[in-house]
Amino acid sequence: MEKALFLLLFFVFGCIIGSFLNVVIYRIPRGKSIKKPAFSFCPECGQKIKWYDNIPLLSYILLRGRCRHCRKKISLRYPFIEFLTGLASVGAFLKTGLSYDYIFIFGFLSVMIAITFIDIDFRIIPDEINLTGFVMGVLYAALKSDLIESIAGAAVGAGFLWGIAYLYLRLRGIEVLGMVDVKMMAFVGAYTGWFGALFTIFVGSFLGAVVGILGAYISKSEEKGKFEIPFGPFLSFASVIYIFFGESIKNWYLGGMM
Numbered sequence: 001m002e003k004a005l006f007l008l009l010f011f012v013f014g015c016i017i018g019s020f021l022n023v024v025i026y027r028i029p030r031g032k033s034i035k036k037p038a039f040s041f042c043p044e045c046g047q048k049i050k051w052y053d054n055i056p057l058l059s060y061i062l063l064r065g066r067c068r069h070c071r072k073k074i075s076l077r078y079p080f081i082e083f084l085t086g087l088a089s090v091g092a093f094l095k096t097g098l099s100y101d102y103i104f105i106f107g108f109l110s111v112m113i114a115i116t117f118i119d120i121d122f123r124i125i126p127d128e129i130n131l132t133g134f135v136m137g138v139l140y141a142a143l144k145s146d147l148i149e150s151i152a153g154a155a156v157g158a159g160f161l162w163g164i165a166y167l168y169l170r171l172r173g174i175e176v177l178g179m180v181d182v183k184m185m186a187f188v189g190a191y192t193g194w195f196g197a198l199f200t201i202f203v204g205s206f207l208g209a210v211v212g213i214l215g216a217y218i219s220k221s222e223e224k225g226k227f228e229i230p231f232g233p234f235l236s237f238a239s240v241i242y243i244f245f246g247e248s249i250k251n252w253y254l255g256g257m258m
């Protein structure tokens with residue numbers, strides 16, 4: 001019973017952070033401040049949203065997904081991101097229990113949610129978001145006396161991906177990925193160490209390739225070759241798998257060698 005209460009508490013806290021992530025995802029790529037104004041606007045009519053209409057998940061349900069002022073539909077994505085962040089918070093709590101690890105693991109998941117949706121919308125990953133993640137990763141490693149592993153992870157993650165991009169550009173003249181993905185891998189590597197960074201790149205590339213091929217196949221033939229997908233969400237997904245199951249994956253993979 002007590003555990004159920006904790007899970008609910010962490011879920012609600014996650015939903016509140018998810019509501020903040022909605023602001024981050026909307027404002028940062030548009031070059032707007034996340035601090036000012038402190039209240040939210042309806043993206044349709046620009047009307048200020050009152051606090052009681054801005055309660056994560058609940059307001060969406062009570063208002064039946066419409067703005068109180070203009071009655072236009074509110075995207076289902078807002079409550080979805082709140083719900084997803086609530087689940088991420090519960091997942092982080094189940095992994096770490098009541099310890100400072102929770103802050104860093106949930107922080108990682110929150111940054112990944114922001115990166116995924118901004119990259120889907122704008123095909124960019126803002127530097128300040130990668131930098132926030134990187135600083136959190138280094139700080140977390142410092143608290144665990146794991147600083148060298150963290151720096152090595154950042155170097156391997158960014159360096160390896162940069163190397164692939166460089167080779168493609170030199171050998172085939174194709175720009176396969178942007179510097180944003182390289183910066184993102186410095187952030188991921190700072191959290192996961194070198195093995196996790198390589199895992200994220202390989203699994204992320206594999207998933208991206210599968211979805212890319214399927215997407216090109218499904219989309220109309222004249223558009224073939226033009227089908228482009230952002231890489232960030234796949235790296236993000238792979239890194240989250242590693243954050244949760246990394247220790248087992250690493251032991252299983254390296255177990256035979258050592």
Ligand SMILES: [Zn+2]
Nearest residue numbers: 042045067070
């Ligand atoms: Zn409105």
